[in-house]
Amino acid sequence: EPEVTQTPSHQVTQMGQEVILRCVPISNHLYFYWYRQILGQKVEFLVSFYNNEISEKSEIFDDQFSVERPDGSNFTLKIRSTKLEDSAMYFCASSDADETQYFGPGTRLLVL
Amino acid sequence: RKEVEQDPGPFNVPEGATVAFNCTYSNSASQSFFWYRQDCRKEPKLLMSVYSSGNEDGRFTAQLNRASQYISLLIRDSKLSDSATYLCVVSFNSGYSTLTFGKGTMLLVSP
Numbered sequence: 001e002p003e004v005t006q007t008p009s010h011q012v013t014q015m016g017q018e019v020i021l022r023c024v025p026i027s028n029h030l031y032f033y034w035y036r037q038i039l040g041q042k043v044e045f046l047v048s049f050y051n052n053e054i055s056e057k058s059e060i061f062d063d064q065f066s067v068e069r070p071d072g073s074n075f076t077l078k079i080r081s082t083k084l085e086d087s088a089m090y091f092c093a094s095s096d097a098d099e100t101q102y103f104g105p106g107t108r109l110l111v112l
Numbered sequence: 113r114k115e116v117e118q119d120p121g122p123f124n125v126p127e128g129a130t131v132a133f134n135c136t137y138s139n140s141a142s143q144s145f146f147w148y149r150q151d152c153r154k155e156p157k158l159l160m161s162v163y164s165s166g167n168e169d170g171r172f173t174a175q176l177n178r179a180s181q182y183i184s185l186l187i188r189d190s191k192l193s194d195s196a197t198y199l200c201v202v203s204f205n206s207g208y209s210t211l212t213f214g215k216g217t218m219l220l221v222s223p
Contacts, residue, residue: 033210043156043199043213056210091155099144101211103155
């Protein structure tokens with residue numbers, strides 16, 4: 001069964017450093033998403049991406065965040081200068097036209 | 113503001129019990145409704161979509177009441193493996209859309 005994959009599974013970084021979280025969506029999907037979940041809290045939408053551009057973004061997705069699809073398979077989330085409050089589980093998801101979103105296993109980011 | 117509210121639980125039930133979860137959503141323009149399941153420190157996984165006419169998948173039954181902006185999930189004959197957090201999820205657009213999650217209801221099924 002096709003699945004979304006994410007790397008790394010865990011990332012520890014120092015405050016102020018840049019991190020790049022990587023995702024490989026399901027191969028025939030066209031819509032890509034990033035969500036995050038702070039420990040003990042609900043899953044929150046960050047950004048959606050379609051046709052090589054951002055479709056929608058939340059208020060969380062400020063200028064410190066960016067997304068890119070550098071090739072035909074990867075979808076990345078970059079945080080330019082991490083803050084303590086960026087510590088969370090980051091989930092990538094993808095969907096095709098039928099709207100059902102499939103989530104990757106997540107990257108656990110810890111900012112020290 | 114787009115909000116999805118759920119009773120956080122936990123619901124502690126014995127194996128074989130029937131348990132029901134409820135969820136309310138704030139935006140009457142909501143288009144699509146889902147129940148996801150999340151195991152501890154894992155990703156959300158789609159359990160079932162929720163349709164206006166109600167739908168059933170084995171031991172699981174979902175209901176939607178658009179007038180009351182209310183969604184429910186019924187689990188019959190609970191199994192130990194049903195222990196998880198159940199997330200009520202709503203999207204506000206048709207086609208591709210962002211998902212708005214409730215905080216989830218934790219279910220613990222004991223032997």
